[in-house]
Amino acid sequence: MFPAREHREYPHRYRLEAGKCKKCGKIFFPHRLICSECGHREFEKVILPDTGKLLTFSVIRVAPSQFVDQAPYAIGIAELTNGVRLLAQVADCDVDSLKVGMEVRIEFRRIQTDGHAGVLSYGYKFVPKWY
Amino acid sequence: MRDVAVVGIGINKWGELWEKSFRDIYVEAALAAINDAGVDHLDSMIIGCMSGGLFVGQEHLGSLMADYLGQKHLAASRVESACASGGLAFRHAFIEVASGISDIVMAAGVEKMTDVSGDGATYALATAADQEYEVFHGATFPGLYALMATAHMHKYGTTRDMLSAVAVKNHFNGSMNPFAQYPFKVTKEEVNDSVMVASPLRILDCSPITDGAAAVILTTVDIAKKLGKPIIKVIGSGHATDSIALHQRPDITTLKATTVAAEKAFKMANKKITDINFAEVHDCFTIAEIIVTESLGIFPAGKGGEAALKGETGLEGRFPINTSGGLKSKGHPVGATGVAQIVEVVKQLRGTAENGRQLKKQPKIGMAQNMGGSGGSTLVHILEVA
Numbered sequence: 001m002f003p004a005r006e007h008r009e010y011p012h013r014y015r016l017e018a019g020k021c022k023k024c025g026k027i028f029f030p031h032r033l034i035c036s037e038c039g040h041r042e043f044e045k046v047i048l049p050d051t052g053k054l055l056t057f058s059v060i061r062v063a064p065s066q067f068v069d070q071a072p073y074a075i076g077i078a079e080l081t082n083g084v085r086l087l088a089q090v091a092d093c094d095v096d097s098l099k100v101g102m103e104v105r106i107e108f109r110r111i112q113t114d115g116h117a118g119v120l121s122y123g124y125k126f127v128p129k130w131y
Numbered sequence: 132m133r134d135v136a137v138v139g140i141g142i143n144k145w146g147e148l149w150e151k152s153f154r155d156i157y158v159e160a161a162l163a164a165i166n167d168a169g170v171d172h173l174d175s176m177i178i179g180c181m182s183g184g185l186f187v188g189q190e191h192l193g194s195l196m197a198d199y200l201g202q203k204h205l206a207a208s209r210v211e212s213a214c215a216s217g218g219l220a221f222r223h224a225f226i227e228v229a230s231g232i233s234d235i236v237m238a239a240g241v242e243k244m245t246d247v248s249g250d251g252a253t254y255a256l257a258t259a260a261d262q263e264y265e266v267f268h269g270a271t272f273p274g275l276y277a278l279m280a281t282a283h284m285h286k287y288g289t290t291r292d293m294l295s296a297v298a299v300k301n302h303f304n305g306s307m308n309p310f311a312q313y314p315f316k317v318t319k320e321e322v323n324d325s326v327m328v329a330s331p332l333r334i335l336d337c338s339p340i341t342d343g344a345a346a347v348i349l350t351t352v353d354i355a356k357k358l359g360k361p362i363i364k365v366i367g368s369g370h371a372t373d374s375i376a377l378h379q380r381p382d383i384t385t386l387k388a389t390t391v392a393a394e395k396a397f398k399m400a401n402k403k404i405t406d407i408n409f410a411e412v413h414d415c416f417t418i419a420e421i422i423v424t425e426s427l428g429i430f431p432a433g434k435g436g437e438a439a440l441k442g443e444t445g446l447e448g449r450f451p452i453n454t455s456g457g458l459k460s461k462g463h464p465v466g467a468t469g470v471a472q473i474v475e476v477v478k479q480l481r482g483t484a485e486n487g488r489q490l491k492k493q494p495k496i497g498m499a500q501n502m503g504g505s506g507g508s509t510l511v512h513i514l515e516v517a
Contacts, residue, residue: 055383056281058330060328061326061329062328066269067269075269075278087270123268
């Protein structure tokens with residue numbers, strides 16, 4: 001991870017900013033410059049909802065070096081209440097109790113620490129809903 | 132468009148080839164293909180390689196490989212489409228010959244993956260996924276295919292034993308392939324009990340890290356006749372892409388790029404799936420083979436696992452898949468895989484597959500499906516004995 005790359009993604013990762021096509025209404029996360037549904041090129045900024053359901057998941061036991069300290073950890077794809085899908089880690093859970101269809105919400109967390117460039121990276125993780 | 136045939140094939144023993152260099156394994160396979168074809172020159176060469184840069188710190192492969200192959204000033208290009216780089220090299224070679232730009236073209240794939248650490252290889256492979264929105268969060272390649280597997284199991288009831296059946300079958304076929312990295316059999320119990328990598332995928336669900344190369348020579352059917360080799364025509368070529376990120380696809384239990392690439396190849400060949408006798412497909416993970424056989428239309432959606440369990444994809448089955456041992460047993464040097472699939476299809480069509488894996492009922496039409504990343508790109512080729 002490099003500082004410029006990290007900085008560039010702040011709006012999406014820190015504030016869940018997405019782009020909504022002004023013509024067909026499809027929401028893209030991260031934002032795009034052209035709509036892959038209708039080809040339109042104008043978007044408005046929308047903030048993603050912070051709740052959704054787990055569509056699928058896996059528990060990673062053989063992890064890349066930046067994530068070794070966290071293993072075993074779960075990753076999953078969740079569909080948010082507005083239909084947008086995200087991939088993220090599933091935190092604060094017993095990894096053996098995850099289920100497809102489980103409700104999750106998005107929380108702001110530290111994602112990884114890069115020893116090479118010394119960058120701390122933050123972003124979103126899914127947390128099973130407990131309320 | 133001119134009719135194109137494959138007249139030469141070359142492959143070397145795959146594995147952890149620490150004693151051999153990147154350039155040498157490429158040249159070994161290339162020379163084997165040139166010898167097999169009996170051609171006296173090449174007009175052009177297309178090299179499929181996913182990441183010479185990250186695996187061995189070497190780019191500019193057109194110049195390097197042409198030089199070490201003793202081809203002064205040859206037109207040589209490198210193409211990249213992650214694990215589908217080999218299939219893409221084959222397609223570009225096909226296009227060059229078919230268009231009339233060149234008469235004799237070599238498509239060769241190469242990857243040297245064991246010169247870096249396991250973590251280095253994981254990093255290089257992960258560049259085929261969405262860096263900012265998948266890899267950033269800790270997704271690995273086994274992890275991405277595991278997401279597909281969990282979803283497939285949830286939607287269709289695919290089971291652990293169905294995944295294992297793919298590994299057992301491919302290792303059985305690979306045990307007869309003298310070029311395979313892991314030419315040994317495995318049992319269902321061994322797969323079921325092997326180390327968990329990314330649930331539900333275990334280590335014996337995964338293809339290995341491999342050094343290897345493969346090469347084929349394409350030319351016009353007219354020149355092929357003069358060379359006196361069995362004429363294996365390329366009758367269909369299809370290429371399609373999908374979103375690089377898995378979570379941006381509407382359905383992750385199917386591989387749309389594979390379906391579309393196959394449709395394009397069938398249209399060009401004027402064939403349908405029931406005309407095909409066997410296929411080499413991209414089984415980087417056991418779940419991949421199951422989903423690919425469904426996406427190609429060999430089996431209905433959700434029935435690929437059951438078909439594998441019942442032996443329908445075995446050497447004696449209704450639709451043999453991965454007679455070579457597939458990526459699982461033969462190995463998966465990412466840039467070379469797509470070309471090696473063509474090597475196996477040609478061997479089967481010539482009736483020269485080694486040991487006991489030659490199909491008993493001599494096949495006439497074979498297919499190769501090679502994909503990159505978690506299915507973000509796919510190449511499908513159909514070959515027929517002329």
